[in-house]
Amino acid sequence: MEEPGTGRNLAQVLGVSETTVSRIKTEKLEDAITLICHLGFKVVSEARVCVDRTAFEAMATLARRAMSCEHISRQLIWDDQS
Secondary structure (H helix, E strand, O other): OOOOOOHHHHHHHHOOOHHHHHHHHHHOHHHHHHHHHHOOOOOOOOOOOOOOHHHHHHHHHHHHHHHHOHHHHHHOOOOOOO
8 A cells, every 4th residue: 555645645545647636735735735724624643633622721720730730730640660
């Protein structure tokens, strides 16, 4: 199986030639990204996980509070030797 994003894979998925994919990548990619951004979407690496901003902010707040309390933060540390 081809790696995602390769010319051959994209051509197969889009039903066009690899030459067409190459031309799109060199001539139209910036326009496509601009369009996606203006539609309110983000393009992120496949290795990333996206979450709702409100959920992220809630998790970040909980983490900050837990780490600011020495008693709680010490409970997060353990030795495998126990």
